[in-house]
Amino acid sequence: MYEEILCITHKYPPFTGGMEKQSYELIQGLSSYYRVHIIAFEGKENKLLWFLKLKSRVKKLLKANPNIKLIHLNDGAMGVAALWLQKITQIPVVVTYHGLDITYPLTFFQKKLIPKLIKYKGAVCVSKFTSEQCIKRGFDPRTTFIVNNGVDLKLNEIPFDSAIAQKLGEKYGIDVSGKNIIMVTGRPVKRKGFSWFLKNVMPLLDNDVILILTGALKKSQTFFDIFLRCFPKMLRHKIQLLFGYPDDNKEVIEQLKKQRNAVHLGRVSNEDLIQIISLADLFVMPNINIPGDVEGFGLVALEASARGTYVLASKVQGITDAVIDMENGTLLPCENAEAWADKIKEMLSDKEKLKILSEKGRNFTIQHFSWQKMVDEYIQVFDGFIH
Structure with a gap:
């Protein structure tokens, strides 16, 4: 019996780039071990509209699939956009951080949003450098992990x-x-x-x-x-x-x-x-x-x-x-x-x-x-x- 997880990403094919590739390869690989539900921006609608509809889509999917045990957000921007997850579910949410999505130098981001990102259950960092930046900002070292990206x-x-x-x-x-x-x-x-x-x-x-x-x-x-x-x-x-x-x-x-x-x-x-x-x-x-x-x-x-x-x-x-x-x-x-x-x-x-x-x-x-x-x-x- 496969455990069920939900992966949410706004970086995904058909769009190209390092984060899109990483997101795709991760979800494809996880699908051989978990039953993976996917909500991904694939360019079929306006991106702003996709974000605006995201909350209702997630709530609907979680209601239809009560056995989902974990939610993964594939970058810090997604973490910010989905902060409402912390209020609507007790399912653990893990966010991947790539670098700039944690170091972005806007005062509001660092002072107001980082403390909210810290409240997610776990953080996966693509490098030691990114992990150090997370921990420096107050992330729990016990739930902050380093997983390097791969190559084809x-x-x-x-x-x-x-x-x-x-x-x-x-x-x-x-x-x-x-x-x-x-x-x-x-x-x-x-x-x-x-x-x-x-x-x-x-x-x-x-x-x-x-x-x-x-x-x-x-x-x-x-x-x-x-x-x-x-x-x-x-x-x-x-x-x-x-x-x-x-x-x-x-x-x-x-x-x-x-x-x-x-x-x-x-x-x-x-x-x-x-x-x-x-x-x-x-x-x-x-x-x-x-x-x-x-x-x-x-x-x-x-x-x-x-x-x-x-x-x-x-x-x-x-x-x-x-x-x-x-x-x-x-x-x-x-x-x-x-x-x-x-x-x-x-x-x-x-x-x-x-x-x-x-x-x-x-x-x-x-x-x-x-x-x-x-x-x-x-x-x-x-x-x-x-x-």
Whole structure:
């Protein structure tokens, strides 16, 4: 007889992103152990309307399924939106926290909402850093758990397409012959350190090094960007954080114009992205410190490692839970350009050693960061509240 649980999430396919992927893989994995009821935002209606209807939908589902023993909310924003659960049910509620959803620097959030989030029965944190931030704010260490995100092991099974170098020339106009390739991907938000790397590290590297960036890149300001300029700087920063900013688009574009050996491909297909990562000699995650903004984990680094590309990452925040120094990558001091340049030169100077380290990193990531491992650890946490 399967125990019954309810999973509520506003981050779910068909939408894409790290949290959407984590939410999907978690629910799919839990479904093999529990009878899982799901209330997920899947884009079939306006998101505000979905949140407004959520309370009535949950009450209806709980009434129809009285054997539900646990409710899981997949991020802190969901925890805030569903605070009414604390009044309508005695069923234990466990919330997953990813980073910014606990550190968001708005005074009202920290002073008024965090104390309410603490009242949920349990917290699952995606990294040690996020756990420390929760406990620092008053969460009970006995009911605050760390469960790292996983990575899709199927990435390791996709064969390398040796034609990708030729494709880069034909499709994107890039000649990588005779080049050492460094790769970075993602949306250019300031904490990712893309413009910092372009400005401070690339000029220190040899001319045979090329940096390839992928991901969305806005080349013109949106109405929202213009609207934000109406607010005082500090308030503008907090609004930007709430909506996934502050972005680094302008600085990245300016630096790209100054660099001969850096190119931004924009959005690429997932198939091309996987092959470009595999072609790269190194994958970098050069995060910098931005007040109020944090990196809760480092999923993109794990994906690169699973493809057999060695990772260099900043030793900061939740990245240190994903990149284990000298196991599946090397951690470097944040915003230290000389240290970054020296390590890159060292790694590229001995390709045989780099190949060995890359393979070691791939094996470590596959062994320690599977989605199944993540699911098993969630089950252990959930069972502790159910039984």
